Amino acid sequence: MTVLQVNEMAKSKFDNRNEWLFSGVAAEIRPEDRIVLLGGSGQGKSTLLRILSLLEPFDKGDLHLDGQTSAECKPQSWRKKVTYVAQKPVMRSGTVAHNLRTVSELHNKPFEEELARSYMEAVGLGQMDWDKQASDLSGGEQQRLALVRSLLLHPELLLLDEITSSLDPASKRAVEKLLMDWAAGQANGLERAYLWITHDLDQARLISNQVWFMAEGRLLEKSATEVFFENPATEQAGLFIRSLQETRGEKQ
Template sequence: MSIQLSLQGIGKKRHGESPAYLFREITAEVRSGQRIVLLGTSGQGKTTLLRILSRLEKPDEGTLSLNGRPFLEWKPQEWRRRVCYVAQQPVMLTGTVEANLRAVSELHGAAFDKRLAEECMAALGLESLDWSKQAADLSGGEKQRTALVRALLLQSEVLLLDEVTASLDPASKRAAERLLSDWAQKRGTALIWITHDLDQAAQVSDFIWFMDEGRLLETAPAEEFFREPSTRQARSFIRRTDSEGSLL
C-alpha cells in the first residue's frame, strides 16, 4: 500500500494553559485503504489532531505531506477535497436534502453522481428519505447519515471520522461500519476514525493509534494492540475501558 498522508513531528500548543502543549512529536504514516482507529482518554487532543490533518487548524510544530508533497504546496481547498473531515455534530446547509448532497460537487466544480448518492443513502437505510425535505427538519441520526454520504461523494483519499456513528441506533451504526469498510477496501480510501466504542474500534480497524500524555504512544496492528499493548498506559486504558463498558 502506498503512503497517502505523512505526519512529521506534529505539535499543538494549549492556549494559556499548563502544560504548554496539548500534544507534540506526532509522527506517523497513513497508507491507502488503511483503517486506523485513534484511541485515547478525553483531553488528549484527538479531534484537534484530525482538524490539523484536514487543515482546519494549524499545527504549531511539524509538517504534513500528502502523496509526497508538503502541505504548504497544496491549496487548502484542494487539500480538503482529498483529506475530508467529518464532524461528530453534522452541519446541515440551508436547503433541502438534495441541495446538501449536491453541495460538495458544486463547491469543487464536479459533476454530481446521483447514482452513487442513491446507493450510499440506501446503504445507510435512507432509501425512502424525501430529498425535497428541508435538511434542518431531519432527525439527528438522519442528519449524521446524510452528512456522511455528503462526505463520501467527495471521494477523498483520506476520510477523518470524528465519532460519526455516535448518535445512530445499533442497526444504522452497523450499516455505517459496513459501508465505510467496503468503501476503504474497494476504493483505497484511508480512514482515521475516533470512536468511543471499544468493540467498534476492534471491528473497524486494521491499525490503532493510541494517544496519552501528549504523545502518540503506540501505532500497532489492531489485533496486536488489543491482544498485548506495548505500553503501561495502553494496558491501563483497555482495562479501565473494559471495566466501565465505554471509553472516557
C-alpha cells in the same frame, strides 16, 4: 497512491502557549490503512484530525501529502483527497437534496444522483424524503447525511470523528459495513484509507487493522489492532482498555 506523513507535530494549548496539547506526533497513513484513533477525552484527537485536513493550524512539525508539504498545497485540493467528517455535522440551509448537490457544485462536478441514492440506501436513509429540510433531521440522520456528502467527493483518505455516536445499533452496523466496503474499493484508481476516532471498543476491533493510541500529550502507541488489544505495549493503554471494558460491563 496517497500517503499522508506527519512529522514531529505539536499543537500548543490555547490557554497556555508554553504547554503542548500534544507534541512529537509522528505517523504515516498509507493506502488500505484502516486506523482507529483511541484515547481519553480531551487528548486532542479531534484537534489532530482537523489539523490533518488543514482545518486548523499546527505549531511545530510538518505534514506531507504525496510528498508535498501542507504549505505547498491549496487547502481545497488537499481536502478533496483528505476529507474530515465531524461528529456534529454542519448542515447547509435548505433541503436534503440541496445538501447532497452542493458538494458537487462546490467542486464543479456533475451531481451523481445514482451514487448518492446508493450511499443513502447503504446508511439506512433510502426512504428519506429529499425535500425535507436538513435542519429538521435528527442528529443521527444528519451524521449519516454528512457522511454521504463527504463520500460524494471521492476522497482517498477519510478522517472520521465519532461519526456513529448518535446512531442506533442497526444504523451503526450499516455505516461500519459501508465504510469497510468503501475502504476495500478505490477512488480514481487509487486505494483508500481511513482514520476513525471512536470510544467504542467493539467497533474499534471490527473496523480497524491498526490502532493509534493518544495519552499524556503523545501518540503513545501505533500497533496492529490485535496486538494492541491482546498485548498493549504501555501500561497506559492497558489501563485505558480495562476502563472501557469495565464501563461496557456496567452498561450490560
